[in-house]
Amino acid sequence: MSPDIGIDLPDGTKIRTDDTSSLSLMLMNGTIDDISGKQSYTVGATANDGQKKTVLQGIALAMNEISSTGSGATVHGMVKMTNLGPEGPKPTFAPIPGSLGPQGTYPVNIALEPVDRITFRWEVGSKIDFTNPYVIIENDKKKIIATSPITPISTEVSIKNSLMKLQPGQRYAWRFASNEKGKYLGKSRKFNFSILSIPKKKTFNEDLAKLKTMKISDDGKLFLSAQLYFSYKMYDKMVECLLQLWDKNKTDVIKKELFMAYQRMGQTKEAMKYQ
Numbered sequence: 001m002s003p004d005i006g007i008d009l010p011d012g013t014k015i016r017t018d019d020t021s022s023l024s025l026m027l028m029n030g031t032i033d034d035i036s037g038k039q040s041y042t043v044g045a046t047a048n049d050g051q052k053k054t055v056l057q058g059i060a061l062a063m064n065e066i067s068s069t070g071s072g073a074t075v076h077g078m079v080k081m082t083n084l085g086p087e088g089p090k091p092t093f094a095p096i097p098g099s100l101g102p103q104g105t106y107p108v109n110i111a112l113e114p115v116d117r118i119t120f121r122w123e124v125g126s127k128i129d130f131t132n133p134y135v136i137i138e139n140d141k142k143k144i145i146a147t148s149p150i151t152p153i154s155t156e157v158s159i160k161n162s163l164m165k166l167q168p169g170q171r172y173a174w175r176f177a178s179n180e181k182g183k184y185l186g187k188s189r190k191f192n193f194s195i196l197s198i199p200k201k202k203t204f205n206e207d208l209a210k211l212k213t214m215k216i217s218d219d220g221k222l223f224l225s226a227q228l229y230f231s232y233k234m235y236d237k238m239v240e241c242l243l244q245l246w247d248k249n250k251t252d253v254i255k256k257e258l259f260m261a262y263q264r265m266g267q268t269k270e271a272m273k274y275q
Contacts, residue, residue: 168201169196
């Protein structure tokens with residue numbers, strides 16, 4: 001069998017390996033079962049309890065959420081295996097309502113690791129119909145904590161964290177507005193983001209370190225990394241992993257997860273490519 005990434009396997013699927021083959025199975029509870037040598041494995045069977053297991057807390061959370069949305073793997077996701085199993089539900093598309101100002105593309109509905117600066121981006125070709133336009137950053141109490149002027153043809157602006165003073169575990173939003181004599185008027189819709197809390201950052205690093213030590217293919221690690229990023233709402237990083245896999249392996253699971261990640265970031269044009 002030729003290995004594949006991100007294939008769904010229903011309960012009852014029987015798998016056998018010989019002396020020259022090995023594979024890893026990602027279960028819905030976040031457990032990674034490793035199989036190698038002359039072994040037999042039945043998906044969903046309690047008889048598999050003797051297999052070598054690795055548990056990644058973040059991936060367990062991701063698989064539960066993906067399953068509940070109906071937009072991802074609904075059975076046991078494979079890290080390496082052949083093309084088996086049903087397709088699963090088709091994703092649905094909900095367009096984002098129109099609003100004043102261009103559509104933001106980054107950061108939107110994602111969690112970020114603490115950084116020195118953030119480059120705020122919006123759709124190329126968008127028209128900014130504001131007098132003296134600015135990007136403004138607000139905390140969760142809607143207080144403006146930083147601002148930066150832009151031009152009507154700008155597509156991004158970079159702001160240092162020394163100006164914003166973003167704190168771990170806190171939520172923020174950015175938007176467009178007109179600066180009229182020091183007052184910010186005609187505000188656009190807001191684009192939310194957050195900074196990973198210190199405990200979540202610690203758990204994330206532990207899961208990531210454990211994943212790197214697993215004896216699976218590089219593509220397998222990419223697939224598991226995508227699930228890990230999903231659980232921490234780091235959808236931009238999730239997309240980076242999945243796009244590398246999509247170029248090699250256009251499986252239904254990867255397609256649905258790309259759709260979901262882009263949709264959650266508000267990038268509807270990109271999401272439509274994977275509908």
